[in-house]
Amino acid sequence: MFSEQACPTAQGLLGPPSTEPPTFPRVPVLGYSDCSGPFQLAERSFARQYAHVYSVRLAGMRPVLEQRARRRWGQDVLVRKLSEMQAGEKCCVVGTLFKAMQLQPSILQEISEEHNLVPQPPLPKYIQPSDELILEDELQRIKLEGAIDVQRLVTGTILAVYGSEQDDGRFVVEDHCLADLPPPLPWNGPSSDRFVLLASGLGLGSGSGEALLSTQLLVDVVTGQLGAEGEQSCAASISRVILAGNLLSQNTQGRDTINKAKYLTKKTQAASVEAVKMLDEILLQLCTSVPVDVMPGEFDPTNYTLPQQPLHRCMLPLASTYATLRLVTNPYQADLDGVRFLGTSGQNVSDIFKYSSMDDYLEILEWTLLAGHISPTAPDTLGCYPFYKSDPFILTECPQVYFCGNAPRFQSKLLQGAEGQRVLLVTVPDFSTTQTACLVNLRDLTCQPITFSSFGAEDED
Amino acid sequence: MADELYLENIDEFVTDQNRVVTYKWLSYTLGVHVNQAKQMLYDYVERKRKENSGAQLHVTYLVAGNLVQNGHVCHKIAVVREDKLEAMKSKLSTIASVHVYSIQKALLKDSSPLYNTDYDIVKTNLHNCSKFSAIHCDAAVPRMQPDIPRPQTSLQGSSQRENDTDAPSTATVNGHGPLAAKHPPQQHKGIMGMFAAKAASKPQDTNKETKAEAPGVSTASSKPPTKNNIINNFFGKAAMNKLKVNPVPEQPKEEKEVVKPSVAVAEPESSPHPAVEKPGKRTESSRIQQKDRKSKMKHVDRSDNEEERDPENAKKKRKRIKQLESDSSDEEDVPPSPTPEEEKALSPSPVAALKTELEPASMEVSAGGRKRKRKRVLKSKMFIDKEEGYMGKAG
Numbered sequence: 001m002f003s004e005q006a007c008p009t010a011q012g013l014l015g016p017p018s019t020e021p022p023t024f025p026r027v028p029v030l031g032y033s034d035c036s037g038p039f040q041l042a043e044r045s046f047a048r049q050y051a052h053v054y055s056v057r058l059a060g061m062r063p064v065l066e067q068r069a070r071r072r073w074g075q076d077v078l079v080r081k082l083s084e085m086q087a088g089e090k091c092c093v094v095g096t097l098f099k100a101m102q103l104q105p106s107i108l109q110e111i112s113e114e115h116n117l118v119p120q121p122p123l124p125k126y127i128q129p130s131d132e133l134i135l136e137d138e139l140q141r142i143k144l145e146g147a148i149d150v151q152r153l154v155t156g157t158i159l160a161v162y163g164s165e166q167d168d169g170r171f172v173v174e175d176h177c178l179a180d181l182p183p184p185l186p187w188n189g190p191s192s193d194r195f196v197l198l199a200s201g202l203g204l205g206s207g208s209g210e211a212l213l214s215t216q217l218l219v220d221v222v223t224g225q226l227g228a229e230g231e232q233s234c235a236a237s238i239s240r241v242i243l244a245g246n247l248l249s250q251n252t253q254g255r256d257t258i259n260k261a262k263y264l265t266k267k268t269q270a271a272s273v274e275a276v277k278m279l280d281e282i283l284l285q286l287c288t289s290v291p292v293d294v295m296p297g298e299f300d301p302t303n304y305t306l307p308q309q310p311l312h313r314c315m316l317p318l319a320s321t322y323a324t325l326r327l328v329t330n331p332y333q334a335d336l337d338g339v340r341f342l343g344t345s346g347q348n349v350s351d352i353f354k355y356s357s358m359d360d361y362l363e364i365l366e367w368t369l370l371a372g373h374i375s376p377t378a379p380d381t382l383g384c385y386p387f388y389k390s391d392p393f394i395l396t397e398c399p400q401v402y403f404c405g406n407a408p409r410f411q412s413k414l415l416q417g418a419e420g421q422r423v424l425l426v427t428v429p430d431f432s433t434t435q436t437a438c439l440v441n442l443r444d445l446t447c448q449p450i451t452f453s454s455f456g457a458e459d460e461d
Numbered sequence: 462m463a464d465e466l467y468l469e470n471i472d473e474f475v476t477d478q479n480r481v482v483t484y485k486w487l488s489y490t491l492g493v494h495v496n497q498a499k500q501m502l503y504d505y506v507e508r509k510r511k512e513n514s515g516a517q518l519h520v521t522y523l524v525a526g527n528l529v530q531n532g533h534v535c536h537k538i539a540v541v542r543e544d545k546l547e548a549m550k551s552k553l554s555t556i557a558s559v560h561v562y563s564i565q566k567a568l569l570k571d572s573s574p575l576y577n578t579d580y581d582i583v584k585t586n587l588h589n590c591s592k593f594s595a596i597h598c599d600a601a602v603p604r605m606q607p608d609i610p611r612p613q614t615s616l617q618g619s620s621q622r623e624n625d626t627d628a629p630s631t632a633t634v635n636g637h638g639p640l641a642a643k644h645p646p647q648q649h650k651g652i653m654g655m656f657a658a659k660a661a662s663k664p665q666d667t668n669k670e671t672k673a674e675a676p677g678v679s680t681a682s683s684k685p686p687t688k689n690n691i692i693n694n695f696f697g698k699a700a701m702n703k704l705k706v707n708p709v710p711e712q713p714k715e716e717k718e719v720v721k722p723s724v725a726v727a728e729p730e731s732s733p734h735p736a737v738e739k740p741g742k743r744t745e746s747s748r749i750q751q752k753d754r755k756s757k758m759k760h761v762d763r764s765d766n767e768e769e770r771d772p773e774n775a776k777k778k779r780k781r782i783k784q785l786e787s788d789s790s791d792e793e794d795v796p797p798s799p800t801p802e803e804e805k806a807l808s809p810s811p812v813a814a815l816k817t818e819l820e821p822a823s824m825e826v827s828a829g830g831r832k833r834k835r836k837r838v839l840k841s842k843m844f845i846d847k848e849e850g851y852m853g854k855a856g
Contacts, residue, residue, distance in 0.1 A: 013560035026598035224596030228558030
């Protein structure tokens with residue numbers, strides 16, 4: 001999208017200096033409203049049990065699922081609770097799924113002395129053929145069998161199953177359905193080309209120099225320093241930059257103070273201090289030129305449980321003087337120039353990846369949208385705040401751009417829904433390994449990756 | 462010709478200084494638009510090569526364009542050495558831009574010198590890093606600083622006190638002489654130039670004012686908050702910490718210089734219990750400089766407090782004294798401690814007492830209660846003196 005416009009003047013800077021080089025104004029922000037209210041935690045009390053999360057989730061999604069069930073299996077399908085079921089009767093039950101996995105890391109087993117177990121090393125996937133699915137509703141639970149893909153589903157999904165209970169207490173499933181896409185939002189997008197740059201996994205503080213120049217090139221392109229005039233004028237139509245998590249690298253997370261002797265670590269500084277300073281400088285360069293939304297990720301200095309709270313502005317003293325810097329939560333939802341964005345830093349998708357047979361990040365992203373919930377595996381295997389009033393991860397409105405950060409590679413897909421929903425699904429790749437960021441065009445919901453490269457010691461082609 | 466100047470400059474940078482001259486570095490150094498810098502570099506290369514074909518010049522280019530990769534069309538931006546330029550251009554289906562990225566004498570093995578050059582020049586120009594860029598953003602304005610009014614309040618406060626202290630000005634001069642001398646050098650290091658100049662140039666009878674301002678501004682993050690703190694929230698530790706955060710974005714550059722003093726101030730300030738705030742600070746601070754500044758702050762603060770709130774807080778103070786006595790250390794409250802009120806109130810009080818402000822200042826904090834007690838006692842004596850010998854204990 002950049003290139004076509006920029007081609008005519010591509011070689012323009014290969015010549016003697018001109019007198020008045022043009023300066024392009026950044027496109028003004030057409031409209032911005034932050035819809036991440038539900039993800040911001042006011043008071044944080046961990047005194048409650050996590051069971052409340054599941055009960056509010058079920059209560060919140062039950063009406064939607066019953067409606068879908070009736071649409072799918074007929075208006076007169078019997079929707080029963082588990083306690084009211086009779087053996088042999090075909091009915092539909094709505095409940096929460098629980099997948100009993102043998103390989104699932106269990107803290108109780110680890111610390112149990114009678115087992116004398118060594119803690120299990122982290123595996124890429126914890127699924128096994130012997131996993132079982134159990135459906136729970138408010139009062140009871142029942143084992144599921146039949147036409148249901150055990151490997152694919154994960155704990156915490158709310159779904160409706162159609163089948164009948166057998167005499168031995170198992171439920172044989174004939175069909176099941178998820179919540180499907182939420183209702184669509186009206187389209188208010190811009191009529192001319194406007195771009196939003198999505199990048200994630202900057203990975204500062206990793207100690208590797210290669211990615212640093214690519215990061216610098218990224219900043220230079222966005223701020224209009226790099227490129228010929230055509231490219232700079234295209235870059236001026238980037239109206240926002242969203243950094244989707246993992247601004248710091250995993251290497252900054254090592255805690256030497258735990259493993260090493262005190263005399264070795266007494267005067268050392270945490271690696272994240274230096275990395276945050278670097279981040280501050282990079283954000284300052286970006287903020288002087290474009291509005292930036294910074295989402296925290298898995299390795300960033302904020303809380304671990306979802307929803308992650310924004311980074312504190314005292315860590316970014318230089319950049320936070322600018323109003324263009326916005327420190328936002330993970331997950332993040334906002335209306336940018338009339339287009340509804342919803343995205344996470346990737347923890348939800350990578351957690352589902354570990355506990356399901358789905359391998360493709362884009363497929364998992366689509367599946368979460370169809371399941372109507374951003375992160376069903378929280379709080380089971382992914383840390384989560386013990387909500388008790390309502391579950392903010394339930395999708396009530398269909399976003400128009402749905403992204404997840406820190407994916408292994410770039411993928412995008414435009415999903416069309418039955419009720420007129422149009423969603424652009426984007427998996428934003430990890431910048432420190434792929435040197436790729438994404439440009440989303442808000443006018444027509446298309447996405448293009450931008451790759452940066454430089455030359456290294458070995459000859460690249 | 463003026464135009465030729467840039468050619469000479471680039472020549473000097475590349476050949477004489479043996480630098481890696483990137484377009485960004487050139488743009489900041491010569492103060493020109495980035496596009497002009499790129500064109501200047503290209504011009505220089507062309508001319509140099511025309512003149513002297515054996516020129517020792519290595520050039521890197523930036524190429525951008527569309528590339529079909531993994532099934533999608535991706536926009537590729539690459540920095541390439543001159544010898545790989547054509548190869549990269551041929552790989553791209555459409556070329557969006559080509560320009561010179563850098564010139565250097567030696568052949569670069571990898572791109573880290575390029576990154577380092579740009580990093581260094583940006584680091585020294587952080588406050589105007591988008592000045593020479595081709596895109597200008599109207600929305601990017603620094604936020605209004607909420608703590609700008611603070612120096613004003615300190616000025617007003619100190620001027621008030623100044624009126625009270627007109628009579629004993631000589632005493633103040635004596636007492637503050639040595640300390641004022643110490644202050645300006647500290648100020649110069651840590652604070653904005655204008656306040657330093659102000660403090661240095663002001664006459665001695667305004668020493669009070671400068672002292673009040675100087676510690677406030679010199680520590681820059683602790684004084685204003687301390688002042689406001691005292692005024693708004695008597696010994697409010699939370700308010701202090703919060704206010705400390707605010708001034709930080711105000712002076713990102715001063716921050717580094719002021720960090721040490723402010724950290725030293727911050728540490729003691731944040732640790733103690735609010736009621737014992739002042740004494741706690743003194744005991745924990747180990748640097749005399751910090752002590753000086755703090756003592757000044759404490760002087761000012763306590764003077765403010767005691768003047769403004771004497772009647773109301775007399776009881777409060779007494780209670781606190783009782784608590785403090787148990788906490789404070791013994792060694793520091795033995796000598797008599799002249800305080801700002803004392804200095805203001807008295808005229809020819811023992812000069813020695815005033816000159817030992819340094820120590821009394823430090824002692825004050827740890828045994829703040831006892832100090833206050835002693836102050837009050839001395840004050841009454843001063844009243845006695847003032848009333849020319851009449852024995853009348855005023856409290």
